Amino acid sequence: MVSLRFSAGLRPLARAAVLAAGLLCAGLSVPALAQAVDPLPSWNAGATKTGILDFVKATTTPGGPDFVPPADRIATFDQDGTLWVEQPVYTEVAFAAARVRAMAQANPDLKTEEPFRTAISGDEKAREEALGKLSSADFMKIIMLTLESLTVEEFRAAVQDWMATARNPVLNRPHTDLVYQPMREVLELLRANGFRTYIVTGGGQDFVRAYSEKLYGIPPEQVVGTPDSVRFGYDASGRPVLRLEPAVLFEDVFGGKPEGIHLVIGKRPIAAFGNSTGDRQMLEYTKAGKGLRFAALVLHDDGKREFAYGPAQGLPYSEVGTFTQKLYDEAKARGWSVISMKDDWKKVFAFEP
């Protein structure tokens, strides 16, 4: 930060320039210098949008009663269903299923053994819809099969290769197009105001890190996920390597989310966004801290532009990904925002006209 001592001897214009540069540097400038520009253009006017803007203003106004120092401006975001599409199946499961299909060429037994059979059979759309109805335990079996013995660099490259061409077979778009544009704007608004944005996902930590910087502007060290077990060792040439093992250190869902946040960040977030029962404890933990806090759930109620599922919508989903009526009621009782995709979002995806 620019010290007062440093700028005190300068002429007024220079002082103003230093001040502006300092504001830019602290990430305080986008709203300060450009109040006329709407930082959330893909959001419709309404209580949710106002709630987000008011929270950011209150926590970043120096001297205000709700001011939070930059070091403590931590915001956490679930990924699947909160930052990008999770239907008809989690993208990570689609990736793992593709690897199972490749493995089945050398190991045909996989073609008859469930849940691997589901990962192999049928056309793409039917297969992903069938995969989407499996249990979390089956997801884990498919994912674990594909982790064994790759180095962390090999795994990252495999994810990036696959992601370069893989598509969502229902929306018929590359997965990389299926980030919710309004949520990307929230990430950018928060970062422009000195927040650090973290992904806190039930998904594999190494999987999400492979593309988080590119898709969300979130670097690997700000991805808290279900951590694959990695083992230090040496390769044939004696070079030290980290290899993935078919196990996880813990599951970063439900109570595991606050536990993962404590492990990697060691601070309680002041804002958290989710969309399912798997995020409930993270939102509770966030809101239970002292001072002003913000919590929100994305409600998937837009069957035209995306998918409609959740309370009173039908389309049951895996036990983790459920937005139940009970969760909806808790949100209302605790003052969490419920983001209606249908009503709150002017645009869902960046590619929309």
Next chain:
Amino acid sequence: MVSLRFSAGLRPLARAAVLAAGLLCAGLSVPALAQAVDPLPSWNAGATKTGILDFVKATTTPGGPDFVPPADRIATFDQDGTLWVEQPVYTEVAFAAARVRAMAQANPDLKTEEPFRTAISGDEKAREEALGKLSSADFMKIIMLTLESLTVEEFRAAVQDWMATARNPVLNRPHTDLVYQPMREVLELLRANGFRTYIVTGGGQDFVRAYSEKLYGIPPEQVVGTPDSVRFGYDASGRPVLRLEPAVLFEDVFGGKPEGIHLVIGKRPIAAFGNSTGDRQMLEYTKAGKGLRFAALVLHDDGKREFAYGPAQGLPYSEVGTFTQKLYDEAKARGWSVISMKDDWKKVFAFEP
């Protein structure tokens, strides 16, 4: 960062001010603006000091062959014996022993059962010297006994309370005075040059986080340690809390250090500092990355100002904390710097005249 577009229309002085502010903001300014000031005043001139300064210059010179973008400027530091004193016993064991003594008032059986008896009996100096000779397994038993059922906030407060008055009984100084001043200067030099400095310690992650910001300027999210198991739950009033459990998720020593680095940071460091066999794999992993890397071991060869132990020094220590002759030979063979406390450090502690 200050954009060129923003500063282009300003008068020269203002432009210079913006540029200087921008440099300050990027942490690039301390060497740039004050080349005449020695950033490592507690170091004697010599190959080690030159090696550190050359590495920082090479990795931060834009356009140079060894330039590393700020996002990848990750430096990791072991704590005990690398950043502060680890004799006669790890400070964390001294803290846990103090808690065992308090617990023994309600549970007198602890006074006869080893290793707890050692944590309780004798005067302070004899006790800490006896504790220092225990095995890692015994350290763990003593530490685990004291974790149970505290919330993470209660534990943090307990560490901070103890640290406010606890002293090293051999050096007769508060633990907080026993940070190596030359290493603090290295931390500050790196941060002033856009590095992020992480502690990667075999010590308890929650223990070290309680004071890392104050002692080293390192925030909780940049402490990778042996993570205590924490469990999400609700207290009697229904408030969500995280409680410590008497278990660890993994041990952050030996191969566990690269594994912990991958878990929390997800990037390979470009510089690493340690002092024992417990740091070997971290240094190997760091040096095995592409591009210019720096690795160093602190050699405790100054029995007058601190403690002399390690190769050919006698004073055996726990199996984790050993600087063996074999490690010394590996350091020399691999081009790791060996920091001689006796020869390289003008000052060991800030309180020295």
